[in-house]
Each structure stands twice: as structure tokens, then as C-alpha cells.
């Protein structure tokens with residue numbers, strides 16, 4: 001029951017939400033589409049939170065995504081035990097870095113009065129959720145060794161089975177609870193993304209990199 | 222030649238009385254709302270002073286504007302790559318304290334307070350946190366009229382001799398009203414990773430698209446004038462919009478419209494977009510000349526032809542011919558760009574202040590030798606100070622303009638008193654009688670429509686038939702076309 005909730009209901013709900021709510025928000029009210037930075041009001045603590053968080057979580061997230069889109073090369077890479085050790089240690093360190101950053105960000109929201117007016121329920125939800133997600137990730141990385149290997153042979157095929165609408169939860173059901181929580185957290189984050197400031201993730205600086213510096217808009221052209 | 226039109230404002234600093242009416246009318250129309258309390262799209266500073274936000278002119282702190290790098294211009298702060306790596310924490314962004322914590326007063330306490338032996342007071346509270354503020358320590362014009370000059374005015378980076386602010390005999394001040402300059406090479410636009418800021422082709426107004434902005438905050442520091450603000454409520458950047466809803470219909474900007482000193486002129490300039498970059502590569506002290514070079518003569522048939530090809534309408538060309546801005550910036554060359562060395566090619570120009578007319582203390586007897594007005598060399602505001610603000614350090618340009626202003630006053634004074642006018646006075650300053658009279662008119666009695674010549678945006682020209690039948694239905698959005 002719990003398994004089918006976590007591995008079937010949750011992911012498909014998340015998928016539906018991100019596919020339908022994101023464009024709805026984009027077209028109905030883009031005025032709320034912002035990273036909602038609070039650097040303007042408080043910057044000293046922010047520095048120690050926001051940088052570790054982003055620099056920790058982005059490579060880790062990228063590694064997860066890479067495993068899904070290119071499982072073959074990743075398997076080859078991690079098949080070598082030396083590589084595996086190096087990559088896992090890096091991942092673990094980055095994970096700790098992210099946890100540290102997230103904790104700082106959370107405590108900052110608690111302890112800085114000037115942020116009161118710009119902190120909404122969704123900010124708390126996002127912070128707690130991301131912290132929990134980073135913590136379960138670090139737990140898996142430290143106590144279930146070679147997790148990145150299993151990931152490629154279990155979670156990745158399972159994710160593909162989801163995307164091809166033929167969910168094979170057998171891959172996942174026998175894992176320990178933390179692992180399941182980690183998966184559930186991931187789906188939850190995807191589900192909440194279109195409702196929160198996490199929409200700032202959906203941004204590719206493509207135009208910025210290719211455009212000339214000064215941008216003109218002509219009404220007539 | 223790529224001829225474009227630009228709406229430009231000229232400020233006659235000689236006439237600004239520092240009343241802040243402009244700031245208030247702007248605030249009332251555009252920024253009297255949550256998240257924008259601290260923003261003053263138009264603000265008025267006392268010079269010498271640190272300004273708003275504090276020390277905005279010091280680019281070592283905020284890293285705004287452009288630098289020359291070989292044969293190219295690059296943003297002072299960082300290139301495109303580093304921009305992407307600094308999105309989480311923008312290292313140069315000014316913080317709330319660099320402006321001030323906006324406050325209001327709790328007036329309800331005046332009638333709600335319980336009876337007691339003290340007068341109830343309206344206590345100050347922060348408009349950001351809502352908490353009570355014991356002691357207000359800053360405001361948008363905290364160093365107005367040189368108040369606290371030992372703390373603020375001494376910090377003015379344009380002052381060569383900082384002891385001056387402590388010396389009543391030599392002290393001087395003038396006001397500096399500022400809006401966004403709607404630059405020809407806007408650093409704010411170039412710094413935006415979302416590409417939310419753009420320059421309008423038709424009139425050159427620089428705007429932030431609120432739908433596209435995601436709050437990455439690079440513009441707030443990239444603008445060397447600190448004229449892009451971060452709205453802490455909406456999480457997006459905002460800036461002066463040159464009152465485009467007003468100027469599009471031929472009305473004057475709110476600040477210029479309400480200006481008590483009538484110091485402002487609004488009008489059209491034609492410029493050659495192809496030559497902007499090349500002009501900005503000149504050394505600092507040649508930048509004013511380079512600015513003037515890029516500005517084209519609206520009477521020149523070749524320029525007019527090229528402008529028409531670019532879609533500049535006849536109405537705009539006519540306005541360009543009548544433009545008071547063209548007269549002041551190019552013909553008489555009395556108006557200067559603010560800090561041209563920031564290399565954004567700002568399109569707001571300033572006529573340097575001649576006042577106070579009193580020269581350095583103790584030489585009043587000398588004054589009479591020169592007919593009431595002091596010699597240029599004896600002016601109280603050091604020329605180096607004005608040059609540092611308005612001409613990239615080129616003192617000769619400032620001297621030229623002050624000479625014109627002095628000559629103009631001597632000329633008009635002589636006229637008023639029915640005295641003979643020494644022709645050489647005007648000639649030495651590069652003026653003739655007709656020119657002097659025109660300049661005098663612009664500086665003093667020119668009425669509203671002469672001080673401001675603002676052509677409308679002729680939207681109706683684009684499809685007048687559709688506009689006639691469908692007005693009110695939003696003709697900018699197209700329905701299915703007719704067969």
C-alpha cells in the first residue's frame with residue numbers, strides 16, 4: 001500500500017502537477033515568477049547559507065539526473081572501483097555542504113526579524129523539505145555504501161518505467177525506509193515546484209549567453 | 222548611419238532649489254506601494270554629499286558601469302560566465318542599509334493613547350519589518366543642505382580638498398536631482414541574465430519587463446547610477462519608466478511637470494547608434510566631446526532621410542528640430558552628461574551650477590572690478606569638483622560653460638540697466654546676441670511647451686482603421702485576421 005503510494009501515486013501526481021500547473025502559472029501570473037531573493041534585506045548570514053546550499057546541491061542533483069539520462073556511461077564510470085570511491089566521497093562531501101547551507105538558511109529565517117514580512121508558509125515548507133531531502137540523501141550516502149551503483153541498477157530503470165507508463169515498483173519495494181523517504185521527498189519537491197519559488201529552477205540562460213549586450217524592443221518591428 | 226530617436230531630459234542645476242517636489246510627485250504616482258517604499262526613482266541630492274544610495278558614485282564598492290578592455294567595452298562587475306556563478310549571492314548588490322530603512326509613523330497613537338501626563342507621540346515604525354524604530358538613522362536625503370557634512374559631505378569622492386566642507390569661508394553646495402538616465406549603452410540591460418530589461422527602439426526608454434524578471438539582481442549594481450531598485454516584496458527589479466504613459470501622449474514626466482524651479486527640459490535627440498561604442502572607447506576627458514559627436518543635427522537632410530528609414534515619424538523629426546534639449550546639449554553645448562566616465566552614455570544632461578555667485582571670502586572689493594560677477598577663477602564651487610561630476614575630469618569644458626553663463630548674466634544685466642554692452646564679453650564666451658537671447662529665454666521665461674517638446678507615440682498611425690473600430694478591445698493583441 002505504502003509502496004504503491006510512494007512509487008506510483010506520488011510520482012504521477014507530481015508529473016501531472018508540474019506539467020499542467022507550471023504553464024498555467026506561467027501564463028496566468030508571471031508576476032510571481034521570481035527567485036524571491038532576500039539578499040537585499042539580509043546578506044551576512046545568507047552568504048554562508050545560499051552558497052554552500054547551491055554549490056552543494058547542484059552537482060549532486062546533476063549527478064542524479066545524469067544517471068537517468070545517460071545510465072550507460074555512468075555505469076561504465078562507476079564500474080571502476082577507484083572512480084566509485086572518489087565520486088561517492090565527493091558526493092558525500094557536497095551533500096554535507098548542502099545540508100550545512102540549508103540549515104543556515106533555515107536558522108536565518110528563524111532568527112532574522114526583518115525577514116518576517118517576506119517569509120511565507122511556502123518558504124518554510126520548501127526549506128524543511130529540502131533539508132529533509134538533503135539529510136536522507138546524506139544518510140544513504142554514508143550508511144548504505146555504493147548507493148550510487150544501486151541507483152543506476154534499480155532507481156534508474158524504475159524511473160524509466162515510470163516515464164514509459166509501465167511502472168515497475170519491484171525495483172524499489174525492498175529498499176529500506178530512508179531510501180523510500182528519499183524517493184518520496186524527491187517526488188514531493190517536483191510536485192510542489194510549480195507552486196513555490198522553486199520555479200526559479202526552470203530557467204535556462206540561453207539568450208543571455210548568445211545575445212548582444214544591449215537588448216532593444218521595437219513596437220513596429 | 223543608424224539614426225534613432227531618444228527622449229532626453231536636461232536639468233539646469235543653476236535653478237534647482239532642492240525642494241524635492243519632483244521626488245514627491247514621482248513617488249505619489251509610481252512607488253507609493255509595498256516593497257517600493259524605499260525607492261525614489263527621482264531623488265535630489267546635495268553636492269557635496271554621499272547621495273542616495275550612500276556612495277553610489279564609488280564604483281569600487283558597487284562595481285557599476287563599463288570599463289575599456291583593449292578595443293572593447295566590458296561590464297566592470299563581471300562577464301557572462303561569472304554572472305551565472307554569482308546568481309545565488311550577488312556580491313556587489315547594494316543592501317537596504319545603503320539606501321535607508323523606510324519608515325512611517327503610527328498616528329493612531331495620537332488619539333488612542335490613554336490619558337497621562339505626557340503628550341502622546343506618533344512613533345516611527347519600519348515599513349519593512351513593521352517593528353518600532355527607536356531612532357531613525359537614515360533617509361533618502363539625510364545629508365540635505367550639507368547637514369552632517371563632517372560625516373557625509375567629506376566622503377564625496379569628487380572633492381579634491383576635503384577640508385573645504387569644514388570651512389565656512391569656502392563652503393559651497395548645489396543640488397543634483399537624478400532619475401534613470403535611459404542610457405544609450407545601459408549596463409543594467411547588459412547585466413540581466415533573464416534579458417528582462419530592454420531599451421525601447423522608438424524613444425529609447427529603458428524598462429524592466431516585470432513578467433520576465435526573475436530577481437537575479439545584477440542590474441541593481443551594474444547600473445552605475447544605482448537607478449534600478451529591488452522590490453523586496455515582489456522579488457523583482459524596478460526602475461524609472463520615464464513616465465512613458467505620460468510622454469506617449471505628449472505629456473511631460475511627472476517630475477519635470479511639477480518642477481518648482483522649472484529647471485527641466487524634455488525633448489528629442491537624434492543619435493547615430495552605430496557610433497556609440499566607438500565613442501565610449503575614448504579616454505575619460507574626451508567623452509563629453511564624444512557624446513556630442515554621436516548626437517546628430519535634426520536639420521541635416523541626410524540625417525532626416527536616414528531617420529525616416531528607421532521609422533522615425535515626421536512628427537518626431539519636427540520635435541527634434543524644435544528640441545530644447547538639442548539646443549542645450551549640442552548647439553550651445555551647455556549641458557553635460559552625469560559621470561560620462563561610467564560609459565553607459567547617459568541621456569540626462571546637466572547644466573552646471575554657477576551659483577553661489579559669491580566668490581571666496583574676503584575679496585568683495587575685487588568684485589566691483591568685474592561688474593558684480595566674480596571672475597571664473599574665483600567661483601566658489603571648485604571647477605575640479607564640477608568636472609569630476611559632469612565632464613570626466615575635463616575642466617576646460619566646465620570653464621567654457623561657466624564663461625557662457627557669466628557672459629549671459631553680464632549681457633542681460635547691462636541690457637536691463639540700459640548700459641552699453643561690451644560685445645567682446647559675449648564673443649569671448651562663444652555667444653552672439655541672438656544666441657544669448659535664445660539661451661536667456663530657455664533659461665528663464667520659456668513656457669511649458671517651449672521647455673518641453675514631447676512628440677506623441679503615434680500608435681493610431683499604425684492601423685487607424687482598426688483602432689477606430691476596435692478601440693477598447695486591445696488592438697495590440699491580434700484576433701484571427703480577415704480572409
Ligand code: SF4
Pocket residue numbers: 400401402403404407408409410427443444445446447448449460565567
Ligand atoms: S541610468 Fe542605470 S538604470 Fe538607467 S538606463 Fe542607465 S544603466 Fe540602466
Ligand code: SF4
Pocket residue numbers: 236237238239240241242243244265396398479480481482483484
Ligand atoms: S522640483 Fe525642480 S527645483 Fe525642486 S528639487 Fe526637483 S528638480 Fe529641483
